[in-house]
Amino acid sequence: MVIKCAKMEFSNTSFDDSNISEEREVGGRIDKRKKIEGADEKYKSKNLNAERNRRQKLSERLLQLRSLVPNITNMTKETIITDAITYIRELQMNVDNLSEQLLKMEATHGEELETKNEEIIDTAEEMGKWGIEPEVQVAHIGPTKLWIKIVCQKKRGGFTKLMEAMNVLGFDLNDTSVTASKGALLVTSSVEVVRGGITDAHQIRDILLEIIRGIY
CATH class of the missing domain: 4.10.280 (MYOD Basic-Helix-Loop-Helix Domain, subunit B)
Known part of the structure; x- marks a missing residue:
């Protein structure tokens, strides 16, 4: 039994892929251009913002x-x-x-x-020259009445400040006498202790000494 086979011939011409390569190249350029354009858009957007x-x-x-x-x-x-x-x-x-x-x-x-x-x-030199020192004396003349003697340095506005301080302490001054001599100021007064003021003579004396030292 004889079997005949059909002879198949293939062309020696090689497969031409130039078209594909060209398409790939063109596609790459497009992609690159798109990337550049996209970067430009982002840059412009950042600048605008x-x-x-x-x-x-x-x-x-x-x-x-x-x-x-x-x-x-x-x-x-x-x-x-x-x-x-x-x-x-x-x-x-x-x-x-x-x-x-x-x-x-x-x-x-x-x-x-x-x-x-x-x-x-x-005034300080004059007081020192005459041997005058600051002094405060306090004595009771009644349950709420005091006799006060103050010797201090003569100073402008000092007497007003002294009276204001005594008023704050709750003292109501009566029969007040003020004498200025030899750089010193002598103040004597009968005082009524009001508004819950201090009545202890020694305590009042210490307080008044602190006041005249602060003023003068």
């Missing part, structure tokens, strides 16, 4: 500046800044004027202190 944030912050700062400046003639950026500059210059002028006034006040106050210090030194 950054610029938007910058403008928003600038607007907020201008509004803050607007709230600090009392006289704004217009709401434009240029006007707000110009009015702010004018206001700052006015403040600087006020500061200069106040500084000048303060220097004058300090100079005057310094002269007054110097004068008072001279008075204190003079």
Whole structure:
């Protein structure tokens, strides 16, 4: 039995894949272009956001500046800044004027202190010259009545402060006598203890000594 086989022939021509390669190359370029364009879009988007944030912050700062400046003639950026500059210059002028006034006040106050210090030194020297020392005597003349004698340095405003301090202690002064001599001030008075004041003579004496030492 004879079997005939059909002869099959294949072409020697090689498989042409140039078209595929070209398609791949073109596709790669497209993908690369898309990536570049996408990166550009992201960069532009970031720039837009950054610029938007910058403008928003600038607007907020201008509004803050607007709230600090009392006289704004217009709401434009240029006007707000110009009015702010004018206001700052006015403040600087006020500061200069106040500084000048303060220097004058300090100079005057310094002269007054110097004068008072001279008075204190003079009265203290005069008291020392005559052997006069600060002194407080307190004696009971009734259940709530006291006799008080105070010898202290003569000083401007000192007697007023002494009376104010005694009033705070709850003392009502009667028949008060004040004499100034040899740099010293002699005060005698009958005192009524009111408003729950202290009645112990020794305690009152110590308190009054502390008061005149603080005043003088």
